[in-house]
Amino acid sequence: MAYVSVDVMWTLLGAAMVFFMQAGFSLCEAGLTRAKNTGNILMKNLMDFCIGTPAFWLVGFGLMFGGTGAFIGGFDPFILGDYDFGSLPKWCYVIFQTVFCATAATIVSGSMAERTKFSSYCVYSALISLIVYPISGHWIWGGGWLSELGFHDFAGSCAVHMVGGIAACIGAATLGPRIGKYGRDGKARAIPGHNLTAVALGVFILWFCWFGFNGCSTVSMSSDEAMLSASLIFMNTNLAAAVATCVVLALTWILYKKPDVSMCLNGALAGLVAITAGCDVVDPFGAFFIGLAAGALVVASVEFFDKIAKIDDPVGAISVHGACGMFGTLAVGLFATDGGVFYGGGAHLLGIQAVGVLAVAAWVAVMMTLIFQLIKHTIGLRVEQEIEIDGLDLHEHGLASAYSGFAIHDVMGTLDVNENTDLGEDDPQKATEVQMNAAVPVVREDAAAAKAGIPLQDTGMYKVAIIAKLSRFEKLKKALNGLGVTGMTVTQVMGCGIQRGAGEYYRGVEMDATLLPKIKIEVVVSKIPVDQVIETAKKVLYSGRIGDGKIFVFQVARVVKVRTGEENAQALRDVE
Helix, strand or coil: CCCCHHHHHHHHHHHHHHHHHHHHHHHHHHHCCCHHHHHHHHHHHHHHHHHHHHHHHHHHHHHHHCCCCCCCCCCCHHHCCCCCECCECHHHHHHHHHHHHHHHHHHHHHHCCCCECHHHHHHHHHHHHHHHHHHHHHHHHCCCHHHHHCCCCCCCHHHHHHHHHHHHHHHHHHHCCCCCCECCCCCECCCCCCCHHHHHHHHHHHHHHHHHHHHHHHCCCCCHHHHHHHHHHHHHHHHHHHHHHHHHHHHHHHHHCCCCHHHHHHHHHHHHHHHCCCCCCCCHHHHHHHHHHHHHHHHHHHHHHHHHCCCCCCCCHHHHHHHHHHHHHHHHHHHCCCCCHHHCCCCHHHHHHHHHHHHHHHHHHHHHHHHHHHHHCCCCCECCHHHHHHCHHHHHHCCCCCCCCCCCCCCCCCCCCCCCCECCCCCCCCCCHHHHHHHCCEEEHHHHHHHCCCCCCCCCCEEEEEEECHHHHHHHHHHHHHHCCCCCEEEEEEECCCCCCCCEEECCEEECCCCEEEEEEEEEECCCCHHHHHHHHHHHHCCCECCCEEEEEEECCCCECCCCCCEHHHHCHHHC
């Protein structure tokens, strides 16, 4: 048998790029979930590949490619049989198919994030690579009945992404929502991910690797036809992703009044998933409209599953991979230049695509329901409430934090948002005393004590604690330095006042931002008039909205400088 070196190199390059998608999925899923579960997410993505590889080698590949039966390939443990893959050696084709199998398995981890037992997840991961993915994959790519029917799924909108998306939907529905996801009124609450930078990097990695996912699925680069096909595939892949992202940008801008970052990132993935089935048989116009529809679909789908179906999917995997994978497969019947509805081909191809989608969806739904129910009623699927609240990293992996040395807040709000915070004047020079006091209230210990009839000894020393927005810190620091205050203690805090946070949206869900990040500046003064410190801080912090800050003033009974033993005013000399 004569192998073609350029075809082998092209296919192995594709295998390496598809493998690298695991890094993209890891970053996306970790970033879209809370910091306390980061290590768990990374382990799941690692083990999807590490468990899936031997499982596919042991049984999966044989079921998928080991025969020409209509519904199942064959049983070829350890892939010992003889295969003819044209210009490719057997093991070249095996590794190429292995990374696709691992991709289908890893899609599920994000939708089941933050509440799944790690041991149970490992069992699922093995079973999807052993049985579920290979059998439906045989129907499509292994010479099975869908292939004979004329079903077209070039690189896996259905075979990989829809399979993973439906498995994700069944898994998330079986688990139930995360604690705090839905209020007593049934309304969805936003649980933002902790690291959008990681999400963005993950999406760019996935976008890059998708050129290998789709383009290298030609498994050939040795003919003019293969080179033309790969070039078109690259173009269509990129165009669909870009258009889908633009659509999500526009829709979220209209719906949420601001463009949603995480939704736009998911929009890029939606376009990539949707174009994958037909990237070789549509022209750029078809890719444009597929991306257009995928962008609109992913927004509608996320809204549906979050607010109507009430299936908690932290990363949007059901919508991105399931819904858009299904649409992308059907889109072949609409936009294929040879046989598509919009190109004069009638409904024949569309009908075949619909049959394939329904058959694969039914197979995966039934099998994954059985698998997840079996796991649930044996070893258990969901972690205990205490473990979920503390984070899976600690209890499942003995990992105190995936971010040792960093302080990362994990706060869920519970109060209703009150947006009536505008005082009608944003210039501190024009603001009335009433407005100033509403925006930056001052609480004085001496005044409160006098009202309560409690005598306080006036030492002439005061501690001023200022709670302010992070954005105002540098301006406040300079203003206090200008008064002569050079010593201060600064801490980052979380808190709320009567305003109960400002209304924000995350992936279309209004956030209960009860606890907001603030900064606390503490200074002790004696020679510098405390009223001057208060007035300066009020002017700097004021922006015309309730919640600009708060100032607390306390009398200080005694100050001791440890180094010199000096006390009171003498101890404060070098900090005023």
